[in-house]
Amino acid sequence: MIHLIGGGGHCKVVIDALLAGGADRGGLRVRDGRPEMQGAEVLGVTVDCPEIDERLSGQAVHVAVGANAVRARLFLAAEAAGARPVAVRHPSASLSPLARIGDGAFVGALAVVGPGAVVGRNVIVNHGAVVEHDSRIGDHAFIGANAALGGGVTIGERATVGPGAVVPTGRTVGPGAVVAPGAVVSRDLQSDETWPDAKAPGGSCNA
Template identity: 40%
Template sequence: MLVGAGGHAKVVIEVARAQGRFEIVGVVDPRPPGPRVLGVPVLGGDEALPRLRADGVAWAFVALGGNALRERIGGELRAAGFRLATLVHPSAEVMPSATVGEGAVVMARVAVSAEARVDDLAILNTGAVVEHDNLIGAAAHVAPLAALAGNVRVGARALIGVGSAVRPGVSVGADAVVGAGAAVVADVPAGATVGGVPARPLRARGGAAAR
């Protein structure tokens, strides 16, 4: 059972189907865009969860792109007795010494290298490179084609933007945002938003710090 019926859920459904380990019985979303997502029926909003668990649905997956929301819903599903599935596309290369947590998804053509650790509920999006000894925190999101060199640490719920690059050994703090196409060459404080080449703190259009 998936929570979330948006664009991210579509990709998650394709990954789960390609992996072939789970049968998807339905999607739960209080405001779905339609009655089905890639042919998977929408079963209702959050009120459907206890019935699904009672009917024997044991595994759940949070298919929501928002990091804090995904973390919160993941905790609620566990408290309701669900186990969180780990989804890995067959075209991804996850080295044997790497680990991927529960509720995490590894999309198509991702590379996860030696002794990297990917914590629960993280997203490694299409084509991302997570090099050796990386630590990807819980509910973090490494966006498509982002490249993390060796020994990078990404804090919980951080977003590493599409196509960005992170220099070896850099730490990105919890809840930080790395903008699309950035080159991160120094540590990023928790909660900061950075962008550019080399990455600097970004300012919102009003002139205040973006985050």
């Protein structure tokens, strides 16, 4: 049994990946903190409440929440409850055998993770994203659909690289920093920085 924490949109993406990989719906359970979700279904998988309790001790779990801060909080709470985080990858994703994928990470359909890359714990590498050789992604970070990380890129913990964004070879995106959708990073970013800077001339967080 794999318990999926969170019954929102990203949960559907995770269920889709598991089913594509041969999992049976009977071996999945969604856990959600909203009482009104009790007994509901997400893509045919039954929802149970609350999202985390003592019943998770020793159980396989995957936190299926897109928002970094919430995903990190639930991941750490699940670990504290004795749960065992498991990574999920879509079978169409291309993962080098020389890459390392952390506990609880998600790698979506058609994503590519190159040799020497390190994907941290509880990270999302969404559909079609490319993580080139020797890049490192810190725990609880988010790499959006069709984003591209060049070789040797460093992404800090809880950072966000939006859909379609590009982080060129060797660049660093600091912890908690946010790269807007479609943006191209032209310098290293500090912790909690947003790129492009909406306050700068011509800057826009909607790039």
